[in-house]
Structure formats: structure tokens, C-alpha cells
Amino acid sequence: MSNPCTWDRAGVLRRAAASGLVVAFIGAVAFADAPAWEPYRGPVNAPDVMGGYMSTEIIVRVAPGAAPVQTDERHWSFGPTPQTVAIAGVLAEFGAASVAPSINPAPANAELAASIGLDRYFTITLPAGTDTPALVQQLNAIGGAIESAELNGIGGVLAMPNDPSFNLQYGLLNTGQTISGNSGIAGADIDAMGAWAITTGSSDVIVAVLDTGISTSHPDLQANLVPGWNVQANNANTNDSWLISHGTHCAGIIGAVGNNSVGVTGVAWEVSLMPLLVLGTFGTGSESDISNGLTWSTDNGAHIASMSLGFPGTSSLIAAAAIYAHQSGVLLVAATGNTPTDPVSVPAALPEVVAVGATDNRDQIGSFVSTGPEMSVVAPGVDVYSTWDTLFSANTYTYQTGTSMACPHVAGVAALMLSVNPALTNIQLRDLLESTADDLGTPGWNPIYGHGRVNAAAAVQAAMNAGQPCIADLNNDGVVDADDFFLYLNLFADGDPITDMNGDGVIDADDFFLYLNLFAHGC
Numbered sequence: 001m002s003n004p005c006t007w008d009r010a011g012v013l014r015r016a017a018a019s020g021l022v023v024a025f026i027g028a029v030a031f032a033d034a035p036a037w038e039p040y041r042g043p044v045n046a047p048d049v050m051g052g053y054m055s056t057e058i059i060v061r062v063a064p065g066a067a068p069v070q071t072d073e074r075h076w077s078f079g080p081t082p083q084t085v086a087i088a089g090v091l092a093e094f095g096a097a098s099v100a101p102s103i104n105p106a107p108a109n110a111e112l113a114a115s116i117g118l119d120r121y122f123t124i125t126l127p128a129g130t131d132t133p134a135l136v137q138q139l140n141a142i143g144g145a146i147e148s149a150e151l152n153g154i155g156g157v158l159a160m161p162n163d164p165s166f167n168l169q170y171g172l173l174n175t176g177q178t179i180s181g182n183s184g185i186a187g188a189d190i191d192a193m194g195a196w197a198i199t200t201g202s203s204d205v206i207v208a209v210l211d212t213g214i215s216t217s218h219p220d221l222q223a224n225l226v227p228g229w230n231v232q233a234n235n236a237n238t239n240d241s242w243l244i245s246h247g248t249h250c251a252g253i254i255g256a257v258g259n260n261s262v263g264v265t266g267v268a269w270e271v272s273l274m275p276l277l278v279l280g281t282f283g284t285g286s287e288s289d290i291s292n293g294l295t296w297s298t299d300n301g302a303h304i305a306s307m308s309l310g311f312p313g314t315s316s317l318i319a320a321a322a323i324y325a326h327q328s329g330v331l332l333v334a335a336t337g338n339t340p341t342d343p344v345s346v347p348a349a350l351p352e353v354v355a356v357g358a359t360d361n362r363d364q365i366g367s368f369v370s371t372g373p374e375m376s377v378v379a380p381g382v383d384v385y386s387t388w389d390t391l392f393s394a395n396t397y398t399y400q401t402g403t404s405m406a407c408p409h410v411a412g413v414a415a416l417m418l419s420v421n422p423a424l425t426n427i428q429l430r431d432l433l434e435s436t437a438d439d440l441g442t443p444g445w446n447p448i449y450g451h452g453r454v455n456a457a458a459a460v461q462a463a464m465n466a467g468q469p470c471i472a473d474l475n476n477d478g479v480v481d482a483d484d485f486f487l488y489l490n491l492f493a494d495g496d497p498i499t500d501m502n503g504d505g506v507i508d509a510d511d512f513f514l515y516l517n518l519f520a521h522g523c
Contacts, residue, residue, distance in 0.1 A: 053151035054286050058132050058139075059102055059317050062120050066145035068099040076124075083144025090142065091124070094135045098125045102288045102317055108299040112327055118295070118320040123152065123288050148316065152286045155311035155345070169264060170361045171253075171380030171409060177361070179383050184361035190379060190409055192267060194457025195416050197517040198464065200258060201268030202419035207254055207304045207411055208297035208330075210290060211247030212283055213240040214275035215389035218248060220256045220263040221273065228275035229300075231292045232285065238275035242391045244283050247275065249400050250308045252387030253408035254415065263397055264386055267412025267456065268419065274302055279309060287311060290347070291321035294332075298325040303418055306411035307334040307353075308404035310345030318347050326352035331426040333411045335403035337370030344374040354430055357450065358382060358406035363440055365448050369403055375450035376430070377437045379413075381406030413456045417463035424463055432462045461518065471501070472518040480519060488515050 062068070062078055069077045076099050077088045102121035107113035126132065132151055139149035170177055174189035206226060213230070215221060216239045228238045240248045251273050258269030278293035279285040290309065297305055305325060311318065322332055334348035336357045348355035355374045358366040358381020365371070366382050384405040388398040414429050424432075436459045437452035445451050465471070474484045474491075492499040492512060501511040501518070 053132065053153045055132060056126050056128055056130060057152040057286065057288070058124050058126070058136055058149055059152050059288060060122050060124060060139065060149045061117065061147045061316065062122060063145050063147050064120065068122055070099070078145035081144040083142050083146075086142050087139065087144065087146060090135065090138050094130055095127045096124050097127065099123070100125075103292055103295050103321070105296075107295050107324060109324070109328060113324060116320050116323050116327075118324050120147075121291075121317050121320065150316065152288055153311050153313070153315060154284050154286055155290070155309055168385045171384055172265065172267070174361055179361045182360075182362065185363060188359070188361055188363040188453075190267070190413060190453070191455050191457040192265075194517060194520070195413070195460040196269075197457075197514065198460050199416055199419045201255065201266075201270040201415055203270050203272050204422065205268070205304070205415045205418045206272045206274050206302045207268075207306055207415050208274040208276050208293075208302035209247055209251050209254065209408075210276045210278050210293045210297070210305060210307045210309065211240075211250055212244065212279045212281070213238045213247045213277040214251045214273060215240045215245065215248040215387070215395070218252075218387050218389050218395050220260070220387050221248070221251055223257050224255045224266075224271060224273045226272045226274050228277070229293070229296050230277040231289050231296065232277060232280055238277045240275075240277075240389060241279075241281045241283070243281050245388050245390045246279070246283055246308070246400075246404065247277070248389050249384075249386045249398070250306065250404060250408045251275070252397075253384060253405060254306060254412040256387055267409055268415035271412070271415045271419075274300070285309070287315045287317050291317045294318075294321045294325050298328045298330050302330055304331045304333065304411050304414050306408050307332070307347055308402075308407045310335060310337050310348060312342065312345060315346050319350055322347055322350045322352045326426065329426055331414050331429045333407055333414065335407040336372075336375065338368045338402050338404075339370055340368060342370050344370050344372045349374045354410060354433065355450070356403060356407045356410045357448075358401075358403045359440075359449075359453055363438075363453055365441075366401070366403070368401075371448050373447055375445075375447055377410060377433060377450045377452060377454045378440065379406040379409035379454050381409075410454050413454050413459050416456060416460050420460055420464040421466055424466060428466060429463075432459055432466065436462050457517075472515070474498075485519055488519070 066078050071077050075088055076091050076096050099122050102123045113119045136149045139146050172192035174184050176184050176186040230237050254266055255268050255271040255273050256264045256266035258265035276293035276297050278289045332353040334353045336348045336355050337345035344355055347353050354376045357369045357378040359378045360382035381403055382401050383399050385399050388396050434451040436455050438455050439452040440449040472480045474487045495507055500507050501514040
């Protein structure tokens with residue numbers, strides 16, 4: 001074997017050429033014909049369902065030790081404090097029917113839940129037609145055992161009406177194809193191909209999809225589904241809405257089965273998808289629904305939570321559930337919203353959450369995107385092609401637009417990162433997602449694009465290198481440059497074991513192209 005410290009570049013290249021070694025970067029994409037039928041695109045007004053509140057429920061946070069007690073068939077008491085009688089009188093006046101913990105079942109990590117106060121939230125059920133805003137106002141004015149009272153707000157999906165069809169998944173590989181009459185810019189994508197050269201995901205990584213459920217019959221999703229929970233019905237039936245199929249579309253973006261000659265490819269081909277049905281048939285759900293879904297998925301092994309939904313204003317219950325999930329190690333990812341004049345919606349606006357905006361095939365921010373100081377990263381979200389299953393178009397595919405479509409791209413990238421380095425914390429995942437994003441707009445972080453458009457290849461490479469020596473830096477000088485490249489060529493030609501990049505015991509083209517990918521992305 002030649003001495004790696006003394007070698008001739010020209011000689012190595014001549015040897016490589018003589019042996020038929022060809023150095024090339026190869027990119028390929030397959031485009032299928034669009035279906036002949038016009039897919040059902042859902043009700044025109046279904047997207048961006050945000051605002052309003054549950055007319056029969058409110059959420060209260062009680063003071064420590066002030067658990068509710070039912071004194072008789074019509075009366076509930078919170079105490080003991082000087083305000084106990086006044087609170088009981090108001091609840092009786094408004095006809096409170098029941099009081100139950102807002103998070104049910106109770107969080108598995110009781111100590112963490114107690115430290116946040118998550119276990120002190122209760123949902124009060126009232127008769128239909130109750131003036132719940134008036135009740136909230138009165139309870140907040142009384143104070144005492146009830147620290148705060150708030151409406152159980154209704155939020156929902158953040159998908160926009162579809163634009164005209166386009167040539168499939170430009171978000172994964174943009175070759176400059178035309179979308180809705182506008183030619184794309186090659187490379188305005190998440191560079192999934194570069195990431196897939198390293199990993200296509202792992203079934204050990206669980207992504208919770210908090211949405212309308214996920215189709216249990218779609219052939220492009222079935223293999224990657226794991227048991228979830230229907231929060232609204234309190235059972236295990238998590239099959240998606242027959243009407244809008246929002247959760248199925250988002251799930252396909254994250255983890256549709258790849259390389260199976262069927263339909264589309266998810267960002268992470270082999271990830272485990274955990275459906276949390278927190279939104280109903282029309283794409284709406286309450287703050288307590290989302291909070292329960294987030295807590296349940298945390299307690300049942302989710303590593304990442306993808307939330308393509310939003311609420312206007314604030315929600316202390318969702319905020320508490322987000323803290324619970326975050327401090328339990330879950331990476332939280334959410335859509336920013338689809339109204340450019342509105343601030344970033346909750347949960348995306350929370351400090352524990354990666355807030356994701358949407359870009360088009362030219363790396364331009366979508367005209368509908370809610371932006372602001374909470375922006376973290378952006379991802380493709382205009383005319384995204386993914387899985388679909390409705391009464392009108394069963395087990396098919398269609399295009400959707402919105403920050404709802406951008407959010408699962410980022411969740412999928414995070415899943416790829418965990419696949420190569422399961423030791424990464426949620427804080428490390430977020431830092432790497434942001435630091436490896438391709439800068440867009442005003443240089444550096446800005447409130448429109450955040451840290452930039454997420455880059456799967458760079459993020460996976462960074463995840464693989466986190467806490468590890470740089471594999472591409474063969475001469476260990478701290479820089480990945482031509483010296484390392486020619487050194488690898490020399491060692492590869494000699495069959496040196498160090499060039500077995502995938503560790504399969506065979507030195508072949510797979511190792512060579514894997515090194516090329518590592519070299520291209522540096523340390």
C-alpha cells in the first residue's frame with residue numbers, strides 16, 4: 001500500500017482513468033403522468049379554518065391544591081379559598097354539567113406535568129347556547145381558586161385551495177419544472193436526493209401527525225403506520241376524514257413509502273407514522289384536543305410531532321402541553337399560518353416549537369404565509385403532491401398548498417436526522433435544522449424566511465457528524481478540500497479498508513459515491 005502522506009495527484013488520476021474509474025455526480029428523477037381524472041380538492045372554504053371557540057366548554061387552571069369537587073347534582077366547588085362560594089354560584093348559574101381534567105389520561109410523567117401546572121387544567125362542560133365568554137370573564141374577575149379561565153378555542157387545518165396541477169414533487173428535487181405556468185429554479189428544493197444517499201429513514205423513529213387522522217387503506221402509507229389515538233372519540237380509530245384528507249396528505253409528505261413503484265415518495269421513506277386524530281371531519285378541533293394529542297403522543301414514544309394546524313391568539317393549555325412534550329424530548333414542528341396579515345399562529349408561535357413557513361418552486365415565500373419574529377425555517381408548501389383518500393377519490397393523490405404542506409417536509413427531514421444519529425436531542429435537532437438551512441431573503445435570519453429553506457442533505461450530514469470526527473476530512477487537518485478527495489482516490493484504488501464508507505466489508509462504487517456525497521457537504 002502506498003504511503004498516504006506522499007502521493008502524486010496526477011499519477012492517481014492516471015491510475016483511476018486507466019482502471020475505468022469515472023467520477024460523476026448523478027441526479028435523477030422520475031415523473032409519472034398526472035391522473036386523467038380531476039381530483040376532488042375539498043370544500044373551497046375548508047382551508048385555514050381558524051378562530052371561534054367551543055360554545056359548551058371552557059378551560060380553567062386552578063390554584064395548587066384547589067381540585068374541583070361536586071357537592072351535589074348541580075353544584076361544583078373549587079377551594080378552599082374565600083372565593084369558593086362565589087365560584088360555585090357562578091358555575092351553578094351557568095349550569096356547569098361536568099368538570100374533568102383537560103389532559104386525560106393523566107400525563108405519564110406526573111412530576112414534570114406538576115412542575116408545569118399541566119395537571120391543574122380542567123375542562124368545564126356547559127349546556128348548549130351558553131354565553132361562555134361571559135362565564136370566562138366572571139371567573140377571571142373572581143380569581144381565587146381559579147387562577148385563569150379561557151375559552152376552549154377552535155383551530156384547524158392550514159391548507160390553502162389548490163393551484164393548477166404541477167409535475168409532482170419539486171420540493172424533493174427541483175429540476176426547474178414548470179409549476180402553474182411559472183418555471184421553477186433548479187435546486188429550489190430540500191435536496192432530498194443528497195440526504196437519501198446517506199439514509200432513507202428508520203422505522204425506529206416515530207413521527208406523530210396531529211391532524212384529521214391518516215388513511216388506514218392507502219397503499220403508500222400502510223406499511224409505515226403505527227398505532228395512534230383518536231382524541232375526539234377517545235378510541236383507537238384514527239382513520240382520516242372522508243371529506244378533506246388533510247392528515248393523509250401531510251403524512252404522505254413525511255413518510256409515504258418510497259421505492260415501491262407506487263405513487264409518491266415521502267421525505268423519510270421508512271419512518272413510523274403515528275396518527276393523532278385531533279381534528280374532526282371538517283378539520284376543526286379544540287385546544288384541549290390538540291393538547292391531549294400532544295401529551296398522548298409524548299407519553300407513547302413519539303420523537304417528533306408534526307402539527308399542520310393553528311389557533312389565533314394565545315392558549316395557555318397548548319403552551320403547557322408544548323412545554324411537557326419539549327421537556328420530554330419531543331421535537332415540535334408546526335405550520336405558521338395562512339393569513340399574511342396575521343401573526344404566526346399557536347402552536348408555531350410558542351418558543352418550544354419550530355415554526356415553518358411555505359415557499360414555492362422558485363424559493364419565494366408564499367403570498368399567503370403568516371410570518372413574524374417566531375419564524376424558524378421555510379420549506380416547499382405551494383402545490384405539493386401527496387397521498388389523498390376521500391369518499392370522492394379513494395386512495396389516490398392530489399396537490400395541496402399551504403404552510404400545512406411545508407410543516408411535514410421539516411418533520412420528515414428531522415426524522416432522517418434522527419435515523420443517522422438517534423442520540424440527538426430535540427434542541428440539537430432544531431439547531432442543526434436552522435444552521436444548515438439555505439439562506440433566503442435578507443442575509444441571515446429574517447422574519448420572512450427565518451433561517452432559510454431547510455436543506456435535508458446538509459441537515460443529515462450535520463446530524464451524522466454531530467459529536468463525531470468529520471469522515472470526509474481524511475487527513476484530519478480540519479478542512480475538507482482537494483487534498484482529502486485525492487487521498488481518498490489513492491486509498492480507494494489500493495483497496496484500503498478506510499475507504500469502506502458504508503461498513504459492509506466490500507470496497508465498491510457504493511463507498512465511492514457515499515464519500516463523494518460526504519465530500520460535497522463538508523464537515
